[in-house]
Amino acid sequence: MILQNVTLRKERLDDYETIAYVIREAFWNVYQPGCVEHYIVERLRRSPAFIKELAYVAIYQGQIVGHIAYARSFIETPTGLHVATIIFGPVAVLPEFQGRGIGSKLIQTTLTSAARLGHHLVCITGHPDYYHRFGFETASKYGIHMRNVPIEDSAPFFMVKALADIDLYSYQGLHIEPDVYETNQEEVDLYDARFPHKEKAVIPGQLR
Numbered sequence: 381m382i383l384q385n386v387t388l389r390k391e392r393l394d395d396y397e398t399i400a401y402v403i404r405e406a407f408w409n410v411y412q413p414g415c416v417e418h419y420i421v422e423r424l425r426r427s428p429a430f431i432k433e434l435a436y437v438a439i440y441q442g443q444i445v446g447h448i449a450y451a452r453s454f455i456e457t458p459t460g461l462h463v464a465t466i467i468f469g470p471v472a473v474l475p476e477f478q479g480r481g482i483g484s485k486l487i488q489t490t491l492t493s494a495a496r497l498g499h500h501l502v503c504i505t506g507h508p509d510y511y512h513r514f515g516f517e518t519a520s521k522y523g524i525h526m527r528n529v530p531i532e533d534s535a536p537f538f539m540v541k542a543l544a545d546i547d548l549y550s551y552q553g554l555h556i557e558p559d560v561y562e563t564n565q566e567e568v569d570l571y572d573a574r575f576p577h578k579e580k581a582v583i584p585g586q587l588r
Contacts, residue, residue, distance in 0.1 A: 383480035391435045406472035413580035417470040429558035446473040448486040457553040495543040516541045523552030
C-alpha cells in the first residue's frame with residue numbers, strides 16, 4: 381500500500397548522521413555481506429561530482445525514512461569528446477518502509493528537478509523491471525555502454541533516460557562514473573566502525 385503524507389526536501393548538514401543510518405539499514409547484507417552504500421554517499425559529498433541540489437530526503441511523521449543522491453558523470457564518445465550526464469544512487473528506504481512508494485517518489489521528484497536544472501541525460505544501473513516504469517531504456521540500444529563491460533553484452537541492467545528533447549543515438553560511447561563509486565573494503569570497514577555493530581551475512585542472491 382502506498383504510504384500517504386510523505387514529504388520530500390533537500391538534505392541538510394544536520395541530516396547526515398541519520399541519512400547514513402537509513403542507507404546502512406536499507407542495504408545491509410543486500411548486495412554483499414555488510415554494505416558500502418553509506419560510505420559511498422559520505423565520499424560523494426566531498427567530491428566535485430556531487431550534485432547537492434538533487435540530494436533529497438523523504439520524511440514520514442517527522443522521521444527521515446528515505447534518501448537519494450546524484451552525481452555528475454559523462455559519456456566518452458569514440459572521438460574522445462566528453463558529454464555530460466548524471467547518475468543517481470544509492471536510493472535508500474528504511475526496510476520497514478520499503479514497497480510503500482517512497483523510493484518511486486524520490487526518483488520521480490528528483491528526475492523532474494534534474495530536468496529543470498538543465499540536465500539532459502540520466503544513466504543508472506539497476507533492475508530493468510523496476511526502472512522501466514520511470515521511462516528508462518536499455519542503454520546499449522543507443523550504443524551507450526558501461527566502462528569495463530564488453531560492448532557485445534547488452535547489459536540490460538544499465539539504462540538511460542532522456543530528460544530533454546535529445547537524440548540518444550548521438551550519445552554513443554562509454555559511460556564513465558565518478559571514482560567515488562569504487563570502494564576499498566578496509567576504508568569501508570573503518571568508516572562503518574562508527575556505527576553500532578551489525579552482523580555481516582552471506583545470503584543467496586548477493587552480487588559479491
